[in-house]
Amino acid sequence: MEIASLLRAGSVALVLAACSQSGSESAATKGRVVVAVTIDWEGAYLSPEGLDALDALRKRLQAPITHFVSAAYFTKEPVDPTTISSITEVVHRGDELALHVHAWRSLAKASGIEPKLSPSFLTGTDKLLEFEDGDTGFDVDLDTYDAPALRALVRTSRRLLEQTHLRVSSSFRAGGYLGTPKLLQAIQDEGFTVDSSAIDYRQLDQGNDDVLSARIKEIWPHAEKTTQPYVIDLPGGPLLEMPIAAVADYATGMDIVDVFEAAHARLQQDPSRDVFVVLGFHLETAAELAGRLGDAIDKVRRRRELGDELVFTTVESAAALAAKTVAAPPR
């Protein structure tokens, strides 16, 4: 609610509020590099190795983690009986449980809508990734659904995650990072106030006419690794976008360190203003890739000029900080 009301106050009001505080709170404020480490649970399978890797990273970082969780773990046939305990054991106090949606066929059925099985955001055709348990739809472009169907997917997902009895936040990340205007409007209509899907398409570009990065380019043409939080004006009102700086699946350790160096440089330019860094990895590939994130963060923390500036928090808390100083969208 705090974010929504701050955004609704409008940028003019925010500027006035900031000016009226000058000489007191704002003049004394020192900016920080606000870091949110996020993991996407894709809804494919709960790999014990992935959960162990997540646990190991948490011990190493000693920082809150934001979990963007697909509810498709609850719609498999049969459902893995450890689903609820896996989530409740891994989402610790101080973490954030947020929503991630991929267009799994089983989730569409559970949402009472007709499953759509093309196009794939990986192939651009009706050729979808296949999974051992027979479920499919992971890589279906969510925008193929109409607005009521998207709302049903989002609403059902939230209801399924609430079976954990954990609080589901108002932060969202789209499968394939495909936060199209229609999807963003759907999540807002379902009460979500923060999206964290924007990513630099170049980070995912594997060459060979990569279909996904081309699709992301259409949706987020201006996103860069340094893009700061901004407001997206939707017909239904403002939505706060928290862009992703780097995902361990596509970024090298050096790339991740570069993100922090860029944040540090930005803070030097404007020392009173927080700089935001959202990092990501995936449960299903955590066993191979979570260490990359841990290594990069360790490296950055050891550098005094950088390490002292870092504050680790959730996407929700970072968004609340960002909402006070949000800028216009990048162009």
Ligand SMILES: [Zn+2]
């Ligand atoms: Zn995903």
